[in-house]
Amino acid sequence: MLTHAEMEMIRSTAPVLKEQGLAITSYFYTEMFKNHPELKNLFNVTHQKEGTQPQALANAVYAVAVNIDQLETLLPVVRHIAQKHRSIGVQPSQYPIVGKYLLLAIQEVLGDNASPEIIHVWGKAYQILADLFIQIESEMYEEARKLLAEEFIPANVIRKELECLDIVSFYLRPVGMKDFQAMFKPGQYISVRIRPQGSEYLQIRQYSLSDVPGKDYYRITVKRERGDNDLSNGVISNHLQDQIQVGDQIEISAPAGEFYVDQTKENTLYLISGGVGLTPMQSILKNVTRIQPNRKVVYIHSSQNENVHAFRNELKQIIVEYPQVERYINYDKKVDSTISVEHVGKLDLTKLPQGLDPGADYYLCGPKGFMKAMIDQLTAVHVPIEQIHYEFFGPSEVLQ
Template sequence: MSTTTATGLDQKTRDIIKSTVPVLQEHGTAITTRFYQTMFKKHPELKNIFNQTNQRKGDQPKALANTVLAAAMHIDQLESILPVVKQIAEKHRSLNIKPEHYPIVGENLLFAIKDVLGDAATDEIIDAWAKAYGEIANVFITVEKEMYKEVQDSPGGWVDYRDFKVVKKEKESDVITSFYLKPVDEKVFPSYRPGQYITIKAEIDSQEYNHLRQYSLSQAPGEEYYRISVKREDAIGAGPAGVVSTFLHEQVEEGSILPISAPGGDFVLDQEDNRPLILISGGVGLTPMMSMLETTIKVQPNREVIYIQAARSGKFHAMKDRVTEIVEGNKQVKSYTVYDTPAEGETCDKEGYVDYEWLTSILPTNDAAFYFCGPKGFMRAQYKNLREFGVADTDIHFEIFGPADDIKS
């Protein structure tokens, strides 16, 4: 794609950018942390867009640092990071990031580079990064423009937020509750691909700013509603409870109105693949897996499916009855449960964790399509298991809740 090459940069500028890679490797997170501090001070209204929980945890600065580093390393051929660009652009579209936001980001990023590096950030380096940022921003703006148009042009599609009513609220486990959503205007709304998510704009009276959170759609497309299934994030140790999940569980009831963005995301089921489908989820990571499972039994009824759900115990295991129903009605589907600490009298297929020995003992082959989702530690373990099992990287698909993290290390 011509839009993904740094065509507007001269060779000297590219060389300067590449020369800063070691500095970014060492100071990247410090730079991006300073960037967010400065930007929010100058533009507090942007706190309505950015996840402040991820800011406090340090996840967002790390994610941005990795993106900046990747862009610097591939400044000669930005098309090589197009998959990363598209993944981030999907989130930007869902969060309604617009072209006018990019100059604000650029100004504050350059300030942060200079502020953190001091005299080492010469005028030549700052000028080079100003040019490079312009090129990188144009890549994102171009990709996102196409995404906005695609959403707008889809049947019932919309840009920005649209009010949906909670028509049903259903408890799935001790910590997970499902919310069924229909548009207030009662007009048509777009379908989605299994694995995609929507963004909820939580307007909470006790909060100064809005909070945006992305939740996977937890059912096969084609229903007269969207369904999300949300885990209540309780306070752990010194960590605070989840602002939005607590709001949804405790304040949102049937009849409540929630503004949402149109479905998005690039973690989607390949419905052209007929090989065995392996779905592995930890905790609330089951939400996109359930959408993929229910879709598969509808559109690929003869496809072999193995569904693995890991949970702390039975009372934390959501949608168990639905999965049992699917298995009983579809001979090609097998399901397994793994409980970390099962309660007395609870049965499961394995106690503890989804480890290599057990996982490979139930898998029919490594020539299959593997999808997994869950907490980051769980994700790292499953990626390692699959690679050790000899699964091709192109057959490994995953979604991480929150900012992208490198689970391959």
């Protein structure tokens, strides 16, 4: 444990960490990968090149410094990150490597501001945090082994279905598991591990499960990313859509994630998604209507237009069968005038005909800018932040 004086010493570094955090974590990743290139099999190359992973780590280091005397307040974030770690196969033996290069980076960038005593105390703080991650992840690995025996196992692609422009669903059945039933909490994701053509390293991506538990397959729904090739954006989504066919195999992890609905509650649910962020919402919606058929659900989705709106037919069928589900579909622009939609333009939650229920739970998934806008709109009308839940695919960030 840290003494009060040691905590104060770490807290005193917070201002310089806030200012120099990105320089520290950028140096950290450069040196760590230079000396341990095998770790590139775990990290998302795109996030490294974009700088989002170093920035997220810088934010985390600063958060530890500010909250060093009350690390328990960071536990929800720690669990969220631990789920990601478990889903990509982070091992306890890798934490000393990370600690070594993180302390080296702090010392290198801070220079005279990082005395040997400060580095020693930060080493103690890092070990406390590392031990917490290792303990939580050990429990998560134990739970995962009840679902899949290994951290990554091969799965057969038994079906591949185009949902709309650029969005494809893959139906995956683990190899060698007789009478397989997909067990997970709706809203969770699995990792897919692939070595793309021409790549020296494996690449891992997380995709939400978009169907209900109990089926003899996992369904993931993948949007083709058409980004800047210099950043390697879309390498895996394009590989999946272009190269992986029915009958092929890909490696997958057991389901992971903290984003799921408490189905012991009966309050109203608002499911709010943007773009391909509707994938976990589809799983949640289908499961809630199955398990809690009388629970009110307000399903809100925003897409650029109808051509990139997946699961339109599935949603129509759910609305017919479960009238307690209220939908509100928003398109930035319409392409087909024959398709009905509730609103065209910018999504404004404060103008919903259903209104906003202060006692409801709100679940968000979509692009970063979309979710931040939705959180801002909800908090502006005094929806309690603890009733707003979100899933963000990328380096962990606090959006509110």
